Amino acid sequence: MYIKEMKQRQEAEEELSQQKKEKESLKQVILMLQNELDWYRYHSNENANALQEANQQKHLLEHHISEYNKVKRELDDAVKEARGMRMEKELTAPCAYGAMNSEFSLLELEQATQVFSSSLNIGRGGFGSVYKGFLRSTTVAIKILNTESLHAQSQFQQEVAILSRVRHPNLVTLIGACPEASALVYEFLPNGSLEDRLNCLDNTLPLTWQVRIRIIREVCSALIFLHKHKPHPVVHGDLKPGNILLDANLLSKVSDFGISHILLESSVTGSDAHFTSQPMGTPAYMDPEFFGTGELTPQSDTYSFGVTILRLLTGRAPLRLIRVVQGALDDDDLHSVLDHSAGEWPLGQAEQLARIGLQCSEISRQKRPDLQRNVWRVIDPMVKEAPAPLSQSFRSMFSESSRAVTTPSYFLCPISQVVMRDPQVAADGFTYEADALRRWLDSGHDTSPVTKKSLSNRDTIPNHALRSAIQEFLRQNKLQDLFAQG
Known part of the structure; x- marks a missing residue:
């Protein structure tokens, strides 16, 4: 009996000892977790403070950038305004007129246009009127700006400023100006617009x-x-x-x-x-x-x-x-x-x-x-x-002489509708100007320009008879020189 009790007591003590160990171990775990929690709490506060400080720095930086951009815009605007004022001064300065060949008086313009005669008016619009004139031994075009227009003076200065400074074969030449009449004098271009x-x-x-x-x-x-x-x-x-x-x-x-x-x-x-x-x-x-x-x-x-x-x-x-x-x-x-x-x-x-x-x-x-x-x-x-077309004078001669001289239709190329220089018979049996037919074929066509049917080949034969007839026609009508020049 005693031995049995001792054994039970020993087992109870061992179990109690084990429970104490487990409790002590659990305390250690709790303590460790508490330390970790304290560490995280500490650093969390530290990070929050750092984040708050970073946000403050960000707002401060954004403010500085905004101020910088504002100052930059003001500086850019000031520079642009200064450049604009300098350019405006250059454009309206007397030297702008000096850059041209001449400055004309109103009296000269009146004499050149027979006091702006309607018979010499060659153009009219919202800007004003254009007259043909004869000024200082030269045929000119004189544009009188509409002084009632709100933009007349600025247009006058702008055109003088630009055309007195630029020269190019395909820009109209400004010969001079008359500031008192807001008038501009150009080279005369006889073929209009x-x-x-x-x-x-x-x-x-x-x-x-x-x-x-x-x-x-x-x-x-x-x-x-x-x-x-x-x-x-x-x-x-x-x-x-x-x-x-x-x-x-x-x-x-x-x-x-x-x-x-x-x-x-x-x-x-x-x-x-x-x-x-x-x-x-x-x-x-x-x-x-x-x-x-x-x-x-x-x-x-x-x-x-x-x-x-x-x-x-x-x-x-x-x-x-x-x-x-x-x-x-x-x-x-x-x-x-x-x-x-x-x-x-x-x-x-x-x-x-x-x-x-x-x-x-x-x-x-x-x-x-x-x-x-x-x-x-x-x-x-x-x-x-591109091949050069017949001269304008040659084509005009036929137009102006159409009542007196009737050009046979078979003298005209079916493609270009101008008198042929080098007539060639194509595979379709029709005669064409050699250059015109070559361009037709080279552009990808394989059909007849007249019948629109496929051509059997690209070969051509000179039409000597037609060429002789054309030359004789031109000779009889005294047009051979123009044809040669064309």
Whole structure:
């Protein structure tokens, strides 16, 4: 019995000892956990303080950045204003007039125009009137600005400032000015505006497609020159066929710089731009983004140039013209919208020009091509490769003599509709001007220009009989010299 009790007591003590050990071990765990909790609490407070301090530093830094940007904007505005004032001073300074060849008196202009006779008036618009005059032994064009216009004086100063500083073969030449009459004196360009010629005003002959491509090249050259002008680029702001004039040889010259602008670098965009809240120009040719932003950039001229290209291609009015040409290209039917009074356009070149015109007239400025890098490299070779058309004087002679001299229709090339120099019989049995037929075939055609049926081959045979008949016809009508010059 005793032994049994001792054994039970021993077991109870062992169990109690084990429980004490477990309790002690549990205390150690609790103490360790408490220490860890205290550590986390301490560092949590430390991190919270650090986070609060970091937020304070962030707000302070943001405040400094805001103050810096404010001061920078004020400085940029001050610099821009100073540059603008300096430029305005340069533009209105007397030296601006001195840069021109002459300053004319009102009396001289009155004598040159027979006191602004209506018989010498060659143009009229919201800007004022243009007169043909004879001044200091030179035939000139005299533009009298409308003094009632709110912008007359600024337009006068702007045009003098720009044209007295820039010279280019495809920019109209400013000969002089008359400040007292707000009048500008230019070289006289006898063939009027491109707009008039596209409309065949006064029964003038249509411009050939070769001349139209050359005009596109010349206007492109003038715009590149203006946009790259140093120290400040120039944006025209109102490019359109009505502001492109033609000299006696149909050389084109961009005119009317009254609303043009010398560009300063924008502190907002970092690019050359002019901002205005008063849109001026011709809506159908104006940059759509300009209406929304009031920002005039070289890309604004690019848009106007694109619409002008499409007008030269089609002869159509500018309204909805972009949509019409795009639709024709999508339907592979560009031929149907081309101006065939210009002759038979080489379809390959016509399509290139149509796509360039559409790219230039993209709604988004970012999508418009760079004139020098992307457009000039296409148009310049195109002009050099195009054969020269018959001289304008030769074509005019036939027009003016049509009542007295009837040109046989079979003397005219079916493609170009001009008298043939080198008539060649093609596989379809019809006779064509050699160059015109070659361009037709080289542009991808394998059909007859007349019958539209497939040609059995590309071979041609000189039509000596027809060539002799044409030469005899020209000789009898005393036109052979003009033909040789053409």
